[in-house]
Amino acid sequence: MQDYTSLVTGERDVSGYFNPEAGEQTPAQRGADANARALDQITERDLPTLAGLITDEASRFIRASAECRADARFLTSNGIAMSVPVMTAALLGEQVIHGLDIARASGTHWPISRHDALAVIDGVMAMVPDYIDRQRAAGKHVTYELRFRGGPTYWLRIDDGSAALGKPGGRADCWISADPVAFLLVGYGRVGQWGQILRGKLVAGGRAPWHGFAFGALITNP
Amino acid sequence: MADDQRTGEHQGETGGTADALSGAAARTAAFLRAIRDPAALYPA
Numbered sequence: 001m002q003d004y005t006s007l008v009t010g011e012r013d014v015s016g017y018f019n020p021e022a023g024e025q026t027p028a029q030r031g032a033d034a035n036a037r038a039l040d041q042i043t044e045r046d047l048p049t050l051a052g053l054i055t056d057e058a059s060r061f062i063r064a065s066a067e068c069r070a071d072a073r074f075l076t077s078n079g080i081a082m083s084v085p086v087m088t089a090a091l092l093g094e095q096v097i098h099g100l101d102i103a104r105a106s107g108t109h110w111p112i113s114r115h116d117a118l119a120v121i122d123g124v125m126a127m128v129p130d131y132i133d134r135q136r137a138a139g140k141h142v143t144y145e146l147r148f149r150g151g152p153t154y155w156l157r158i159d160d161g162s163a164a165l166g167k168p169g170g171r172a173d174c175w176i177s178a179d180p181v182a183f184l185l186v187g188y189g190r191v192g193q194w195g196q197i198l199r200g201k202l203v204a205g206g207r208a209p210w211h212g213f214a215f216g217a218l219i220t221n222p
Numbered sequence: 223m224a225d226d227q228r229t230g231e232h233q234g235e236t237g238g239t240a241d242a243l244s245g246a247a248a249r250t251a252a253f254l255r256a257i258r259d260p261a262a263l264y265p266a
Contacts, residue, residue: 001247047260051251058247062240088239095246099253105263110253116246119239 001057001094003038004087007074008064027078027130028220034077054095061091078222080130089123092116093222097188117180118151124222125154129163131220137161140218142211145172148180158218174211177203189221 006012025033044050065084073081082090096112103110138161145168146154155166182201185191193216196202204212257263 045260045264047254047257047263051254054247054254055251058244062244065240085239088243092239092243092246095243095250099246099250102250102253102257102263106257106259107262108253116242119242123239 001054001061001091003034003077004074004091005057005061005064007076008061008068008072008084008087025079026220027080027127028222031078031222058091058095061088078130080127082127086123086126089120090127090222093120093124093184093188096120096184097190100185100190112181112184114150114180117184118148120184121148121180122152125165127222128156128219129165131222132158132161132163133218133220134161136214137163137218142174142208143172144211144215145175145206146183147175147177148183149177151180163218172206173208174204174206174215176212176215177205186216187219187221 003012044053065088068084070083073083074087075081076087096116100110100112137158140158141160142158143166144156144158146156148154153168155168155172157164157166179196179201182191182196182199186193186196186202193202193213197213202212204210204215
């Protein structure tokens with residue numbers, strides 16, 4: 001959160017985020033590098049102190065981002081230029097997913113609401129084309145219709161290693177009806193897709209429904 | 223004026239997610255404060 005706040009306030013030069021010796025990196029790799037650096041820099045381990053930092057930084061980001069123009073884009077640690085809505089959704093995703101990680105580590109429950117899951121998905125969907133696994137998507141030409149239960153529908157076109165979002169319309173090769181929380185957890189690599197498929201939380205159909213099983217593997221974890 | 227309008231539209235677009243972020247941060251913080259065994263979070 002601190003990183004995003006310093007980006008929207010202009011306090012930080014993003015070039016410092018990248019490892020010049022790493023060569024061509026994917027957004028997921030850049031993000032992992034940035035996370036590793038952040039973990040090295042943050043030595044605080046006192047939980048009440050960390051709790052205070054989280055709420056303070058969330059407030060700082062929200063205040064700072066409210067001053068930004070709607071068309072402003074900020075180059076972030078994963079190499080993607082993000083708008084404030086996308087950054088806000090990504091930070092919400094970090095909270096709900098890492099909250100789950102902490103809950104699992106401490107043996108407790110961490111419910112994620114459909115509302116929060118849809119808010120995260122709505123923001124980060126814009127980044128999905130950047131997170132396509134280009135090797136796995138090579139040679140594939142598939143249009144997916146992603147139908148989020150209780151939420152919006154998106155179209156994603158995979159074209160030989162690249163991807164683009166489009167407006168829903170026409171016939172997709174494969175539709176996926178997804179429970180938003182299940183989709184979020186699979187997308188962030190917190191649960192496997194098969195358990196969610198067996199529970200009916202991820203269902204694929206259309207003229208080529210088998211592409212639904214491969215969808216998760218086409219996206220690298222953020 | 224144009225900037226003000228743009229910012230206003232933007233706040234409307236982002237406001238719901240910002241509220242959700244604020245709520246999630248508060249929830250995470252409360253959760254961290256309630257953890258009785260911090261060592262479990264830092265395995266050796």
